[in-house]
Amino acid sequence: QSVLTQPPSVSAAPGQKVTISCSGSSSDIGNNYVSWYQHLPGAAPKRLIYANDKRPSGIPDRFSGSKSGTSATLAITGLQTGDEADYYCGTWDSSLSAGVFGGGTKLTVL
Amino acid sequence: QVQLVQSGSELKRPGASVKVSCKASGYTFTGPSINWVRQAPGQGLEWMGWINTITGNPTYAQDFTGRFVFSLDTSVSTTYLQIDSLKADDTAVYYCARDRATIDFDLWGQGTLVTVSS
Numbered sequence: 771q772s773v774l775t776q777p778p779s780v781s782a783a784p785g786q787k788v789t790i791s792c793s794g795s796s797s798d799i800g801n802n803y804v805s806w807y808q809h810l811p812g813a814a815p816k817r818l819i820y821a822n823d824k825r826p827s828g829i830p831d832r833f834s835g836s837k838s839g840t841s842a843t844l845a846i847t848g849l850q851t852g853d854e855a856d857y858y859c860g861t862w863d864s865s866l867s868a869g870v871f872g873g874g875t876k877l878t879v880l
Numbered sequence: 881q882v883q884l885v886q887s888g889s890e891l892k893r894p895g896a897s898v899k900v901s902c903k904a905s906g907y908t909f910t911g912p913s914i915n916w917v918r919q920a921p922g923q924g925l926e927w928m929g930w931i932n933t934i935t936g937n938p939t940y941a942q943d944f945t946g947r948f949v950f951s952l953d954t955s956v957s958t959t960y961l962q963i964d965s966l967k968a969d970d971t972a973v974y975y976c977a978r979d980r981a982t983i984d985f986d987l988w989g990q991g992t993l994v995t996v997s998s
Contacts, residue, residue: 772924805984807925814975814988815917815925826986858925862982868941869915869927869983 773798774859774872781878786849790875792842792859798870802862804842806835809856809874818857819844849879882906884914884976884989891995892966900961900992902976909957910934913979916950916961919991920972930979931959966996 775793782788792804806819817826819835822842834845842859859872887901902914916928929940931950938950949962963970974992977985 803981803984807985809925814990815977815985816988817984817986820984820986821981856924860925860927860983860985866942869930871917871925871927874924 772873773863773866773870774861776857776859776872776875778873779876779878781880782849783880784849784851787845787847788849788877790844790846790857790859790877792844792872794840794842794861794870796840797865798840798861798863799837799842800840801864804835804837804859804861806833806842806844807858807860808853809858811855815858846877851879853877854879882987884978884987886974886976886989886992889993889995891997894966894968894996894998896966896996897962897964898966898994900963900974900976900994902959902961902989904957904959904978910954914950914952914959915977915979915983915985917975917977917985918972919975920969923972925975927983928961928974933959963994966994968996970994971996 803821807815809815818833822837823835832848856874863870885903910933913930915930918926928944931938947964952959976989978987980986
């Protein structure tokens with residue numbers, strides 16, 4: 771069971787917006803930066819967001835991240851079929867002294 | 881080109897050992913730590929630990945102590961993951977990833993599938 775809680779799946783139509791939540795505690799999200807990763811089948815994970823809301827160069831501004839208290843959210847607007855993937859949040863857990871990931875959310879673009 | 885290139889798939893018998901390599905290129909190897917992440921079949925990402933590329937000091941997640949060993953060879957900009965006494969449960973894809981801060985993985989290897997089967 772993952773330390774960080776994500777919904778197992780989300781879905782939306784092309785062009786729509788979807789949000790993926792990541793819930794944790796004061797020892798992880800509450801006091802550490804959150805990053806988000808997109809994982810396509812057969813490929814390496816790809817960083818979408820770091821330091822809660824920073825977008826690396828090359829990542830479209832359709833992807834955005836936010837954090838409030840012990841939860842973080844990834845938002846994707848203008849959904850495309852190519853966005854279908856598994857999405858993971860990750861952070862450091864200060865009480866475990868370990869990195870932790872959410873269980874992953876499968877995005878389906880209907 | 882900035883990249884991490886991992887060694888190829890492995891098929892091992894239970895009880896054997898495996899050593900996965902992760903070669904860095906295109907950037908200064910000694911600096912950012914290299915982390916290892918496991919994905920078992922049908923499961924999510926699991927953080928295994930990291931190795932300091934300056935000192936060579938490894939840190940292991942609680943579930944990865946004992947049979948798992950991180951090492952590096954700075955002369956060839958390569959880190960290694962060795963797993964001893966392999967079990968069927970070790971069947972997974974293993975990724976190396978460069979960490980820019982703390983759990984901020986900006987560069988990933990392509991993954992190495994390790995299959996443990998008799």
